[in-house]
Amino acid sequence: MSEVLCTLDEVPDGGGLEAGDAVLVLRRADEAWAYRNVCPHFSIPLNYEPNTFWAYGGKLVMCAHHSAMFRFEDGECIDGPCLGAKLTPVPIRIEGGKILIDEDGRG
Numbered sequence: 001m002s003e004v005l006c007t008l009d010e011v012p013d014g015g016g017l018e019a020g021d022a023v024l025v026l027r028r029a030d031e032a033w034a035y036r037n038v039c040p041h042f043s044i045p046l047n048y049e050p051n052t053f054w055a056y057g058g059k060l061v062m063c064a065h066h067s068a069m070f071r072f073e074d075g076e077c078i079d080g081p082c083l084g085a086k087l088t089p090v091p092i093r094i095e096g097g098k099i100l101i102d103e104d105g106r107g
């Protein structure tokens with residue numbers, strides 16, 4: 001059985017939510033992406049306040065520590081101290097308004 005992370009509605013549109021086991025879920029309208037909540041710069045969570053993620057234009061999420069900016073779509077750092085590094089993706093699928101870890105997409 002696939003693990004339900006959260007519902008699509010729980011994730012702020014254009015923002016992020018931490019769900020499951022330290023998974024950052026990002027949402028733009030009906031689309032969502034998920035990554036391990038670990039910044040590739042210092043291997044620490046992107047946020048320092050619980051569930052507070054700084055997102056811009058529904059396109060970029062910023063690490064709260066040294067302001068690295070990551071694209072929603074592929075988790076790539078496009079500005080900041082770890083330019084070119086990527087967040088680790090967590091495969092998900094959306095079913096009936098729920099966001100589930102996609103076991104088949106793992107590995």
Ligand code: FES
Pocket residue numbers: 039040041042043044046063064065066067068080081082
């Ligand atoms: S820990 Fe994220 S930018 Fe430094």
